[in-house]
Amino acid sequence: MLEGIKKAFANLTDRIKTTTLSESEIKKHVEDFKLQLIANDVAVEVAEKLAMEVTERLKTLKVPRFSEHKEAIIQVLEESISSVILEVNPDSSFVNLVRSNYSIGKPTVVLFVGPNGGGKTTSVVKVSNYLKSKGLSSIIACSDTYRAGAIEQLKGLAERVGVRVVSHKYGGDPAAVALDAIEAARAAKVSTVLIDTAGRTEVDKNLLEEMRKIKRVSNPDVVIYVGDALAGNVVVEQVRRFNEYVGIDYIILAKLDADMKGGSAISVSYMTGKPILFVGTGQGLNDLEPLDKKRLINTILGRVF
Numbered sequence: 001m002l003e004g005i006k007k008a009f010a011n012l013t014d015r016i017k018t019t020t021l022s023e024s025e026i027k028k029h030v031e032d033f034k035l036q037l038i039a040n041d042v043a044v045e046v047a048e049k050l051a052m053e054v055t056e057r058l059k060t061l062k063v064p065r066f067s068e069h070k071e072a073i074i075q076v077l078e079e080s081i082s083s084v085i086l087e088v089n090p091d092s093s094f095v096n097l098v099r100s101n102y103s104i105g106k107p108t109v110v111l112f113v114g115p116n117g118g119g120k121t122t123s124v125v126k127v128s129n130y131l132k133s134k135g136l137s138s139i140i141a142c143s144d145t146y147r148a149g150a151i152e153q154l155k156g157l158a159e160r161v162g163v164r165v166v167s168h169k170y171g172g173d174p175a176a177v178a179l180d181a182i183e184a185a186r187a188a189k190v191s192t193v194l195i196d197t198a199g200r201t202e203v204d205k206n207l208l209e210e211m212r213k214i215k216r217v218s219n220p221d222v223v224i225y226v227g228d229a230l231a232g233n234v235v236v237e238q239v240r241r242f243n244e245y246v247g248i249d250y251i252i253l254a255k256l257d258a259d260m261k262g263g264s265a266i267s268v269s270y271m272t273g274k275p276i277l278f279v280g281t282g283q284g285l286n287d288l289e290p291l292d293k294k295r296l297i298n299t300i301l302g303r304v305f
């Protein structure tokens with residue numbers, strides 16, 4: 001995965017490490033690097049910021065011997081990428097919140113929103129599985145009463161991890177399903193309610209209005225946007241619109257395993273100010289990982305050297 005971005009960094013490093021760091025040369029190479037980032041779905045604003053960071057850092061780079069350029073450049077790239085990715089540790093943020101709510105007898109309500117096919121339903125079940133691995137129980141509300149097959153899909157996945165699903169009929173009120181699930185969680189002393197919702201686009205006002213209603217009625221502690229890493233630059237705009245409309249706390253970037261470019265992983269948190277809580281790394285229900293910034297950077301830079 002992430003081949004495109006790796007190549008952009010590799011090219012920059014190859015060029016710069018074999019030349020002396022004169023200002024005009026740096027400028028030319030960094031400009032090429034920036035265009036390559038944009039071609040790999042990095043948002044223009046982020047590509048510009050990275051280019052600026054790299055230029056500034058390279059200008060002030062003092063390398064005593066030529067042979068040490070390579071290490072110094074790796075360091076510069078690492079610091080620059082690191083500065084644009086917001087990471088959050090799900091255990092000290094999300095899981096801790098669930099635990100502290102549970103200790104006062106309150107289920108934590110988590111609402112999942114996002115575009116069609118982004119990976120919401122799969123991610124809901126993965127998160128349920130993740131919580132289970134931390135010794136925390138959950139109930140899933142099937143508030144997608146809209147798409148044919150949505151209830152069966154969710155039930156099938158939830159069964160695989162042994163989690164209960166609360167559902168109504170197709171065409172029913174999604175907010176009412178969420179309320180039922182919250183009630184069931186309280187009664188059974190379950191720690192978390194995960195609300196799966198129907199996919200909607202950021203331009204569909206009616207569905208966004210319905211999303212707002214689900215949020216108002218269920219009053220979630222956490223709202224998670226699930227986006228598709230493969231959507232590249234589009235995902236950044238989508239998160240922004242969802243954030244404006246319903247307000248989100250975290251991002252799950254699904255399908256990172258299939259992303260050959262890597263632009264959305266680099267851009268999405270910088271452009272929205274919201275951290276990536278997890279990334280989806282496959283279709284299996286264990287394929288959910290906290291975003292490991294260091295590892296992402298190593299992956300990106302990995303093939304370079």
Ligand SMILES: Nc1nc2c(ncn2[C@@H]2O[C@H](COP(=O)(O)OP(=O)(O)OP(=O)(O)O)[C@@H](O)[C@H]2O)c(=O)[nH]1
Pocket residue numbers: 114115116117118119120121122123144147150197198199200254255256257258279280281282283287
């Ligand atoms: N490779 C890979 N596939 C994924 C990942 N997450 C989800 N998928 C696949 O993406 C497809 C869509 O996933 P869903 O979870 O149904 O997406 P959704 O957002 O609920 O879709 P709608 O409810 O129709 O809006 C399914 O085939 C999933 O198996 C991931 O991290 N990696």
Ligand SMILES: [Mg+2]
Pocket residue numbers: 120121122144150196197198199
């Ligand atoms: Mg779904």
